[in-house]
Amino acid sequence: MTIILFILIFGVIVLSHEFGHFIVAKKNGIHVVEFAIGMGPTLLHIDRGGTKYSIKLLPFGGACMFEGEDGLSAGQDEDVQQDMPGQGGIYQKGTGREEPFPPLKDQGGSFLEASVWTRIATIFAGPFVNLLLGFLIALILVAYRGTDLPVIQMISEGSAAEEAGLMAGDVITKMNGERIHVYREVRLNSMLNSDGKDFSISYLRDGQEHSVVLTPRYSEEDDRYYIGLMGVGEYVSCRGFSIIRYGFYESEYVIKNTIKSLQMLVTGKLGKDDVSGPVGVASYVGETYETVKDYGFVTVLMTMLELVVILSINLGVMNLLPLPALDGGRLVFLFLEVIRGKPVPPEKEGLVHMAGLILFFLLMIFVMYNDIMRIIR
Numbered sequence: 572m573t574i575i576l577f578i579l580i581f582g583v584i585v586l587s588h589e590f591g592h593f594i595v596a597k598k599n600g601i602h603v604v605e606f607a608i609g610m611g612p613t614l615l616h617i618d619r620g621g622t623k624y625s626i627k628l629l630p631f632g633g634a635c636m637f638e639g640e641d642g643l644s645a646g647q648d649e650d651v652q653q654d655m656p657g658q659g660g661i662y663q664k665g666t667g668r669e670e671p672f673p674p675l676k677d678q679g680g681s682f683l684e685a686s687v688w689t690r691i692a693t694i695f696a697g698p699f700v701n702l703l704l705g706f707l708i709a710l711i712l713v714a715y716r717g718t719d720l721p722v723i724q725m726i727s728e729g730s731a732a733e734e735a736g737l738m739a740g741d742v743i744t745k746m747n748g749e750r751i752h753v754y755r756e757v758r759l760n761s762m763l764n765s766d767g768k769d770f771s772i773s774y775l776r777d778g779q780e781h782s783v784v785l786t787p788r789y790s791e792e793d794d795r796y797y798i799g800l801m802g803v804g805e806y807v808s809c810r811g812f813s814i815i816r817y818g819f820y821e822s823e824y825v826i827k828n829t830i831k832s833l834q835m836l837v838t839g840k841l842g843k844d845d846v847s848g849p850v851g852v853a854s855y856v857g858e859t860y861e862t863v864k865d866y867g868f869v870t871v872l873m874t875m876l877e878l879v880v881i882l883s884i885n886l887g888v889m890n891l892l893p894l895p896a897l898d899g900g901r902l903v904f905l906f907l908e909v910i911r912g913k914p915v916p917p918e919k920e921g922l923v924h925m926a927g928l929i930l931f932f933l934l935m936i937f938v939m940y941n942d943i944m945r946i947i948r
Contacts, residue, residue: 572857573853573857576856577630577853580856580878580879581631581852581882584701584704584879584886585633586608586633588700588701588886589634589697590700591700592635592693595696596635596682596693599689601680602622602680603637603638605623605624605636606625606636607627607634607636608627608630609628609632610631610634611628613627637681637682638680687908691906697890697898698891698898700887701890702826704879705822705881705884705887706818708883709818709819709821709825712821712880713818714814716873717809718807718821719754719806720753721751721752722742723800724801724802724804726738726739726801731788731799734785735772735784737785737800738776742774743773745771745772746770747760747771752817752820754802754803754805755804755824756827757800759824759831761787761800762835763840767787767789770784772784785798822880822884825881829888843941844941844945847938848939849942850943851941851942854942859875859878860874895924895926895928895930896927896928897927904923
């Protein structure tokens with residue numbers, strides 16, 4: 572069941588991401604050479620309208636490959652090789668020098684020949700559809716289970732929160748100037764401020780807004796700082812427009828969680844054991860299923876949908892990071908093209924993305940090894 576659920580969840584997320592690239596490319600006349608789900612050897616495929624639709628052996632990713640994107644056009648003979656994998660640059664073999672290959676008679680549908688804004692839209696569409704998928708499923712979750720309002724349930728005795736005058740029933744509206752909409756954001760901000768620094772909290776009490784500045788208290792037992800808020804917020808059902816409103820807040824929380832988790836990794840507040848790859852995610856899916864399976868099909872379904880929201884939005888945000896080999900890295904070069912009025916030489920861009928791809932695969936190997944070791948320990 573773990574394997575089935577993992578493949579289904581990852582399949583939906585990857586399919587939506589690649590479909591975003593695919594549909595925008597098709598709408599703008601870019602020829603899609605292959606639409607693939609998974610990585611590695613091809614298990615099965617069909618050809619429709621000049622596009623190869625394939626399913627690969629390993630369910631860890633996918634690809635939407637455009638004509639001209641890798642320097643090769645459909646129908647190009649074997650004497651043509653690409654300058655760098657994944658990017659442009661067509662050169663002849665055996666000439667003793669890098670010489671542009673004569674243009675093909677039919678260059679229609681090439682990714683590189685599309686306008687720069689069309690290429691930007693095509694690349695951005697993948698992460699955007701991931702974010703959109705997360706939002707749409709968040710609407711279902713909010714309509715089913717409601718949301719957690721940032722209402723204080725309990726205050727720890729002798730805590731910084733008690734000393735600052737916070738009370739059960741207060742509604743937190745801001746933390747360090749950041750607007751708070753759900754109680755999970757309170758916990759997230761508390762984790763970020765676990766170094767003992769002062770921070771401000773704004774809250775509503777009897778319709779009046781108040782603000783306090785408190786200093787977290789250090790716990791030797793847990794080796795971290797606490798502000799003293801306890802509980803999980805106040806759960807309420809959502810109807811009508813509030814479903815859209817809190818569906819948006821749900822998605823916003825996952826985006827914030829992803830970005831702030833990256834910040835905590837960079838600052839050392841999270842370590843290597845807090846990072847998971849496909850193996851770790853599969854293990855977590857299995858553990859989650861075992862925890863909720865006795866509560867019935869609907870509970871299992873909603874729990875798995877919640878994982879789809881988290882993973883889909885996470886993939887969307889991560890892909891927009893301005894790093895080589897990611898969609899965000901490709902967008903950087905495209906926006907440079909907008910600013911410069913001409914593209915960055917394909918061989919230079921290809922070199923950058925190739926270096927990023929190598930580093931990415933090395934990171935994935937490390938993360939997968941770490942996941943396996945954590946599971947067998």
